[in-house]
Amino acid sequence: MTHSNDNTSARKGKHLSYSERSQTAILKTENYLNRQIANALKHALQTINSEIHRGTITQLKSQK
Numbered sequence: 001m002t003h004s005n006d007n008t009s010a011r012k013g014k015h016l017s018y019s020e021r022s023q024t025a026i027l028k029t030e031n032y033l034n035r036q037i038a039n040a041l042k043h044a045l046q047t048i049n050s051e052i053h054r055g056t057i058t059q060l061k062s063q064k
Contacts, residue, residue, distance in 0.1 A: 016041075016043065016047065020041055020043070021051065023037075023040075023041060024037055024041065024048065024052070027040065034049055034052065
């Protein structure tokens with residue numbers, strides 16, 4: 001009996017990628033609403049809200 005137990009290499013929809021965070025930061029500087037950003041990136045609104053509230057889009061310079 002073989003079970004995969006959801007052993008995937010990446011968890012889809014859990015976090016934004018570096019490029020998606022970059023796009024979010026750019027769109028925020030262009031005064032896009034969080035809902036518009038979510039639609040553009042095809043992510044849930046809560047994901048975008050959480051990333052912005054957490055401040056990860058302002059910390060892009062420290063990531064490489």
